[in-house]
Amino acid sequence: MIISCQNIQKYHGAQLVLSDVTFDIRQGEKIGLIGRNGCGKTTLFHLLSGEERPDQGQLSIRRGSVIGLLAQIQEVNESDTVYAVLQRSFAEQLGWQRRLRELEQEMSSSGAGEDGQAWNRLLKEYGTLQEKFEAAGGYELEASIQRVASGLGIGTEQYDRRFSSLSGGEKTKVGLAELLLRRPDILLLDEPTNHLDMEAIEWLEQFLQSYDGTVLAISHDRYFLDAVVKKVIEIEDGEAFTFHTNYSGYQVEKEARLLQQFADYQEQQKKIKQMQESIKRLIEWGNRSNPPNPSFHRRAASMQKALDRMVKVKRPILERKSMDLQLQQEDRTGNQVVILDRISKSYGERRLFSAASDILRYGETTALIGGNGAGKSTLLKIILGQETPDSGSCTLASRAVVGYLAQEAVPEEGGHSVLRYFREEAGLEEGEARGQLARFLFYGSDVFKSITNLSGGEWTRLRFAILMHKRPNLLILDEPTNHLDIDSREALEEALEEFPGTVLAVSHDRYFINRCFGKLWHIDGGRFSSFPGNYEYYKEKQAEAAQRQEVTQPFGGGTSKPRSVSGQVDRSPSASASASAGSGTESASSRRKNTGGSPSGPASPNRKPRPAASWEQDIAAAEAQLALIDAEMLDPQLSSNAEKLAELQGMRDAAQQKLDELYSGWLSEAEM
Numbered sequence: 181m182i183i184s185c186q187n188i189q190k191y192h193g194a195q196l197v198l199s200d201v202t203f204d205i206r207q208g209e210k211i212g213l214i215g216r217n218g219c220g221k222t223t224l225f226h227l228l229s230g231e232e233r234p235d236q237g238q239l240s241i242r243r244g245s246v247i248g249l250l251a252q253i254q255e256v257n258e259s260d261t262v263y264a265v266l267q268r269s270f271a272e273q274l275g276w277q278r279r280l281r282e283l284e285q286e287m288s289s290s291g292a293g294e295d296g297q298a299w300n301r302l303l304k305e306y307g308t309l310q311e312k313f314e315a316a317g318g319y320e321l322e323a324s325i326q327r328v329a330s331g332l333g334i335g336t337e338q339y340d341r342r343f344s345s346l347s348g349g350e351k352t353k354v355g356l357a358e359l360l361l362r363r364p365d366i367l368l369l370d371e372p373t374n375h376l377d378m379e380a381i382e383w384l385e386q387f388l389q390s391y392d393g394t395v396l397a398i399s400h401d402r403y404f405l406d407a408v409v410k411k412v413i414e415i416e417d418g419e420a421f422t423f424h425t426n427y428s429g430y431q432v433e434k435e436a437r438l439l440q441q442f443a444d445y446q447e448q449q450k451k452i453k454q455m456q457e458s459i460k461r462l463i464e465w466g467n468r469s470n471p472p473n474p475s476f477h478r479r480a481a482s483m484q485k486a487l488d489r490m491v492k493v494k495r496p497i498l499e500r501k502s503m504d505l506q507l508q509q510e511d512r513t514g515n516q517v518v519i520l521d522r523i524s525k526s527y528g529e530r531r532l533f534s535a536a537s538d539i540l541r542y543g544e545t546t547a548l549i550g551g552n553g554a555g556k557s558t559l560l561k562i563i564l565g566q567e568t569p570d571s572g573s574c575t576l577a578s579r580a581v582v583g584y585l586a587q588e589a590v591p592e593e594g595g596h597s598v599l600r601y602f603r604e605e606a607g608l609e610e611g612e613a614r615g616q617l618a619r620f621l622f623y624g625s626d627v628f629k630s631i632t633n634l635s636g637g638e639w640t641r642l643r644f645a646i647l648m649h650k651r652p653n654l655l656i657l658d659e660p661t662n663h664l665d666i667d668s669r670e671a672l673e674e675a676l677e678e679f680p681g682t683v684l685a686v687s688h689d690r691y692f693i694n695r696c697f698g699k700l701w702h703i704d705g706g707r708f709s710s711f712p713g714n715y716e717y718y719k720e721k722q723a724e725a726a727q728r729q730e731v732t733q734p735f736g737g738g739t740s741k742p743r744s745v746s747g748q749v750d751r752s753p754s755a756s757a758s759a760s761a762g763s764g765t766e767s768a769s770s771r772r773k774n775t776g777g778s779p780s781g782p783a784s785p786n787r788k789p790r791p792a793a794s795w796e797q798d799i800a801a802a803e804a805q806l807a808l809i810d811a812e813m814l815d816p817q818l819s820s821n822a823e824k825l826a827e828l829q830g831m832r833d834a835a836q837q838k839l840d841e842l843y844s845g846w847l848s849e850a851e852m
Contacts, residue, residue, distance in 0.1 A: 181207075181242070182205055182207045182242045182394055183241050183366070184205075184238075184241075185204075185237070185238075185239050185420070186237055186239075187202055187236070187238070188227065188234045189201075189234060189237050190220070190232070190235055191235050192223070196418060197223050197418065198220045198223060198224065198415075199418030200237075200419050201415070201419060201420040202420060203420045205394060205396065207394055208392065209411055210388065210389075210391075210397075210410050211395065211396045211397070211409055211411045211413055212397055212399060212405045212408070212412045213413050214398075214400070214405070214412060214414050215415035215416060216665045216667060217635060217637035217665045218635070219416065220415050221415055222370060225370055225396075225398065228241070228249075228366070229249040231249075242365075246362075246364040246365045247365070247368065248364030248366070248367050248368065249359075249368040250359050250367075250370055260344075261340055261341060262338050262341050262343055263339040263340065265343050266325050266354065267321075267325070268362075269358050269361035269362040269363075270321050273321060274321075276309055276313045279309060280309055283302055283309070284306070287299060287303065324361060325357075328360050328361055328387075329357050331380065331383040331387065332353050332356060332383065332384065333377060333380045333551060333552055334353055334354060334357055350375070352374065353380075356369075364393060365394065366396070367388075367393055367396070369395065369398065371398055371400070371663075372399065372404075373399060373401045373404050373688070374662055376552075377552045377554075378549060378551075378690065380551075381401070381403075381404060381690075384404075385407040385408055389407070389408060395408070397409065400666050400669060402666065403691050405427035410425070411423070412426070414430070421437075438498055444493050448490075448492070448493045452490070455487050458483060459480045459484055459487070462476045462477070462483070463477065502621075502670070502671045503621060503667075503668045503672070505620075505674075505675040506678075507647075507648060507678070507679040507681075509581070509651055510653065511579055512542065512579070512653055513577035513578075513653050514578070515541055516539055516541060516542075517540050517542050517544075517654055517682045518540035518563055518575070518577075519539050519575040521572050521573045522536070522537050522571065523535075523537070523569045523571070523572035523574060524569060524570045524571045524572055525555065525558055525567070525570055526570055531706040532554070532555030532559075533555050533559065533706060533707065535572070536572070536708035540684060542577075542682055543680065543681070544682055544698070544699055545676065545697045545698055546684050546698075546700070546701055547687055547697040547701070548685065548686045548701045548703070549688070549693070549700055549701070549702050549703075549715070550703035554703040554704060555703050556686045556703055557587065559703065560656055560684070562574055563576070563656065563684070564584060564656065577654075579653070580653065580654045581650070581652045582652055582655075583647045583650050583654065583655045587658040587659045587686070590636070590639045595630055597628050598617065598626065598630075598631060598634070602617055602642065605646045605649075606645075606646055606649040608649075616645060616649070617642075617645060619645070620641045620642065620644065621641060622638075635663070637663040637664050637665060637668065639663070640663055640664055640668075644660075652681065653682065654681060655676075655679070655683045655685070656684050657683070658685075659687060659688070660672060660685060660687065661687060661692050669691075669692065673692060673695050676696045677695075677696060683696070683697075684701075685697070694714045698712070698714060699713070700713065700714070700715065700718055705813060705829075707813075709810075722814060725808070728807070728808065728811065729811045802839040802842055805835050809828055809831055809835055810832070813829070
C-alpha cells in the first residue's frame with residue numbers, strides 16, 4: 181500500500197467539497213480519477229501532494245515516497261529557458277557533473293607529483309562521484325530529455341525559448357515532460373492530454389503503461405483511460421467509489437451498481453413503511469386498551485429504536501442533469517457547403533499546406549486532425565474568412581449560417597457576469613436568459629459569477645449556450661471537448677448526432693471523433709488529405725499501409741513492384757485525397773482492383789487505343805506506388821529528417837504527376 185485515504189473531509193470556506201472519501205492505492209497501480217467538473221478532483225490532488233491538509237479523516241502516504249504533480253498552471257522563473265526547465269529533473273546529476281568538471285581541473289592543474297596525498301584524495305572523490313553519476317544515468321541525460329520531449333511534440337527549436345513566452349498549452353507540455361523525466365514514485369496528472377496532439381497522446385499512453393511507479397490521472401479522455409488505467413475512482417457527491425477495471429468496464433459496472441442500489445433502496449423503503457405502520461398500530465392498540473396496556477407501547481418504542489438504528493440506503497440518482505444542448509438550424513444550405521479549391525498557406529519559410537482541395541457537403545460531419553502547429557486552426561480561419569490563403573480559394577454556401585466555437589481562454593478582463601455576458605451575446609430578457617442558462621448547469625447564484633472566474637468547462641458550456649441560440653446550419657468547432665467533463669462530452673455527442681446541418685471540428689479526442697464523424701481531413705508535413713471514415717478506420721488503413729511497406733522492397737531503383745495484399749489496393753488517406761480532391765463523386769480509381777503490370781503513359785492519337793483493363797491496371801499500380809510513398813512519409817522516425825522527407829516529397833510529386841497523366845489519357849480515350 182502506498183496511499184490510504186480514510187473518511188477524508190475537506191471544506192473550501194463554508195462549502196463542503198469532500199465529505200467522506202475512502203480508498204486505497206497499491207504500488208504500481210494505474211488509476212483514473214473521474215467525476216464532474218467541480219466535484220473535488222483537483223482538491224484531492226492538492227491533499228495528496230501535501231499542498232493542503234484534510235479537515236477531517238486520515239491520509240497516509242508511504243514514507244519516503246516522491247510525489248510529482250502536474251499542475252494546470254506551471255510556475256517557474258521568468259528567465260528560465262525550456263531546456264533549463266527540462267533539466268530541472270536532473271538537478272542532482274547536473275550538480276555531480278559540475279563537481280566532476282571541477283575535480284578534473286583541480287587534478288590537471290596540481291598533478292600527482294606535487295602533493296600525492298591531496299591528488300589521491302581528489303582522485304578517490306572523482307571515482308566515487310563518477311560511479312554515482314553513471315548509476316543515475318548521468319551519461320544519458322541529453323538522450324532522455326530528447327526522447328521525452330520529442331515524444332510529447334516539443335521540438336529542439338523550442339529549447340532556447342523563454343518558458344514565460346510559451347502559451348498555456350505549451351507550458352503544460354513542458355511541465356509534463358519535466359515531470360516524466362523526474363520519474364517520481366507517485367505521478368499525479370491533472371488533465372495531461374488536454375494540450376497534446378494524437379501522436380503525443382499515444383506516446384504518453386505507451387510511456388505510462390510501462391511506467392514502474394504509481395499513476396493517478398484526472399482525465400475525461402475515455403480512450404486514454406481505457407488504454408492506461410486498470411482502476412477507476414469516481415468522486416460523486418463528496419464520496420469516492422472504486423471500480424477495479426478500465427473506463428469501459430466502469431461504465432458497465434456503474435450501471436449494474438446503480439440498478440442494484442435502486443432495488444435495495446426500494447426493498448428497504450418497503451420494510452421501513454411496514455415497520456412504521458406496525459409502530460402506529462401498536463400505539464393505537466395500547467391507547468385503546470382498557471385498562472391501558474403498556475406492553476404495546478414498549479414494543480412500539482423498541483421497533484422505533486430499531487428503525488432509527490437502521491443504516492439507510494441512499495436513493496441513487498439514476499440519471500444526473502447534464503448540459504441540455506439542442507442544436508437546431510434556422511435554414512438549410514445547398515448541397516455544397518464548403519468548397520476548398522487548391523488552397524495553400526505558408527508563414528515565411530514554413531509551409532502549412534498546399535493545394536488543399538475538397539468539398540464539404542450538407543449534413544457531413546468532418547473532423548480535422550493533425551499535429552500541434554500543423555495549420556488546423558489556420559485552415560478554419562481561412563474558411564471563416566479571417567485569414568487569406570496564399571493561393572487558391574475557399575467558397576461557402578450562400579445560405580450558410582456559421583456557428584464558430586474558437587479555442588479561446590476565459591477573458592482576463594471585462595468583469596461581466598455570466599448572465600450579463602449571455603444576455604448581451606444572445607439578446608434575451610433576464611427571465612428567458614436565466615432559463616436558458618439553467619439548461620447549461622448555471623443555477624441560482626452561478627449566473628452572477630464573473631466570467632473571469634469561470635473554469636475551462638464552465639466557459640465552454642457558456643459559449644455553447646450562445647452558439648445554440650444562433651441556430652447555425654454550419655458548425656465550426658475548435659477543440660470543443662477540451663475542459664468538458666465526460667457527461668458534458670456525451671451531451672455534446674448526442675446533440676451533434678441529432679444536428680441536421682454540417683459540422684467541421686478540430687479535435688484530438690479519439691472517442692469523440694469515432695462516435696460523431698464520418699470523414700477526416702488530415703494536415704501533416706505540409707500536406708492536406710481527405711479520408712472517408714472515422715479515426716479507427718483511418719488507423720487501420722495506416723497500419724495496413726505500413727504492413728504493405730514492410731513486405732515491399734524499398735522503391736526508387738526502378739526494379740521492384742509493389743506487392744498487393746489479397747489483390748486489393750488499400751490507399752492511404754493522402755492517396756485517396758489526391759485522387760478525389762475537388763470532385764463531388766467517388767473517383768473511378770477508388771473502385772479499381774490492382775492486377776499488377778507496369779505503368780504506361782497516356783494514349784497517343786497515332787497508336788491503337790488501349791483496352792480499358794490495361795488503363796485500370798496501370799492506374800492501380802500508380803496508386804499503389806503513391807500509397808507506399810505516403811506510408812513511408814507517415815513514419816514517425818522520419819518526422820525530424822527534413823532531407824529524407826524532401827526526397828520523398830519529390831518522389832511523391834513525380835508519382836502524382838504520373839497518375840494524373842494516366843487519368844488524363846484514360847479519360848481522353850474514353851471520350852473518343
